[in-house]
Amino acid sequence: PVVDLRGKKALVTGIANNRSIAWGVAQQLSAAGADVGVAYLPLSDKVTTKVKSLTEELSPSLFVPCDVTKPEDMTALADAIKAEWGGVDVVIHCLAFANREDLAGDFSATSAGGFQTALNISAFSLVEMCGTLKPLLNDGASVVTLSYLGATKVVPNYNVMGVAKAALEASVRYLAAELGPQGVRVNAISAGPIRTLASSAIAGFVGMLRNIENVAPLRRTVTQKEVGTTAAFLASSASSAITGQVLFVDCGYEIMGAPPKVED
Numbered sequence: 001p002v003v004d005l006r007g008k009k010a011l012v013t014g015i016a017n018n019r020s021i022a023w024g025v026a027q028q029l030s031a032a033g034a035d036v037g038v039a040y041l042p043l044s045d046k047v048t049t050k051v052k053s054l055t056e057e058l059s060p061s062l063f064v065p066c067d068v069t070k071p072e073d074m075t076a077l078a079d080a081i082k083a084e085w086g087g088v089d090v091v092i093h094c095l096a097f098a099n100r101e102d103l104a105g106d107f108s109a110t111s112a113g114g115f116q117t118a119l120n121i122s123a124f125s126l127v128e129m130c131g132t133l134k135p136l137l138n139d140g141a142s143v144v145t146l147s148y149l150g151a152t153k154v155v156p157n158y159n160v161m162g163v164a165k166a167a168l169e170a171s172v173r174y175l176a177a178e179l180g181p182q183g184v185r186v187n188a189i190s191a192g193p194i195r196t197l198a199s200s201a202i203a204g205f206v207g208m209l210r211n212i213e214n215v216a217p218l219r220r221t222v223t224q225k226e227v228g229t230t231a232a233f234l235a236s237s238a239s240s241a242i243t244g245q246v247l248f249v250d251c252g253y254e255i256m257g258a259p260p261k262v263e264d
C-alpha cells in the first residue's frame with residue numbers, strides 16, 4: 001500500500017457486488033490498514049447475504065443496512081458508528097441511482113419524480129450523510145464521493161444523472177467549506193467509465209468504453225483498483241491540504257477537446 005491508514009475507521013457505502021467501485025475502494029482501504037465498516041442497501045435477504053460473504057475477507061467491524069432514502073436508516077448508521085467506533089475517520093459515499101427510463105432518450109422528457117429520485121439518492125444523500133455524521137467526524141477525517149464527467153459536460157444518455165452529479169460536485173464544495181474548520185476534508189473522484197451494475201443502466205455504455213480506449217491519453221479505461229488507490233490517497237494524510245476538489249481518475253480523457261491526431 002502507498003499510504004498508511006492504520007488505526008483509521010473507514011465507512012464504505014455502495015458495495016453491491018464484486019464489480020462495485022466501492023468494493024475496489026474497500027479493498028484498498030483495508031490493504032492500507034484501515035478498519036473498514038460496510039453500510040449496504042438491503043434490497044433483499046439474498047443481496048444482504050451476497051454483500052456479507054463478499055466483504056467477509058475484510059472482517060468489517062461494522063455491517064449496517066442503510067437505504068439513504070430513509071432518514072431513520074441514516075440515524076441508525078450514526079448510532080452504530082457511535083457505539084462501535086466512537087467516531088469515524090473516512091467516509092466513502094459511492095452510490096447513485098436514476099430510473100432506467102431517465103438514462104436514455106430526450107433529457108427534456110425526464111419526469112418530476114425521476115428528477116427528484118436521481119437528485120435525492122445521488123446528491124442529497126451526501127449532504128444528509130455529512131450532516132448526520134458531523135458530530136462523529138474525527139479531526140483529520142476525509143469524506144470521498146464518486147462523480148463523473150457528465151456533471152460538467154454533456155455525455156449522451158447520462159441525462160438526469162449529469163444534473164445529479166453537478167449537484168453532488170457543488171455539494172462537495174459547500175460541505176468542504178463548512179467542515180474545513182473542524183479539520184474535515186471533502187472531495188470527489190471523477191472516475192472514467194467502468195462496467196458495473198449502475199453503469200449497465202446507461203444506454204450505449206459499452207460504446208463509451210471503446211471510445212475511451214481510442215481517445216484517452218493513456219488509451220485505456222480506468223480500473224476499479226485505480227479508483228480504490230486514489231480513494232486511499234484522498235482518505236490519508238498524504239492529501240491533507242486537498243479539499244473541495246474533483247479529481248479526475250480517467251486516464252486523462254477529460255483533458256481532450258477533440259479526438260487525438262491520427263495518421264491520414
Ligand code: NAD
Nearest residue numbers: 014015016020021041067068095096146193194196197198
Ligand atoms: P454499483 O451499482 O456497483 O454501485 C451503486 C451502489 O449504489 C449500489 O451498491 C447500490 O446498492 C447503491 N444504492 C443505490 N440506491 C441506494 C439507496 N437508496 N441507499 C443506499 N445505497 C444505494 O455501481 P458503481 O458504478 O460502482 O457506482 C458507484 C458510484 O460510482 C456511483 O456514484 C456512480 O455514479 C459512480 N461512478 C460510476 C462510474 C462507472 O462507470 N461505473 C463512473 C463514475 C462514477
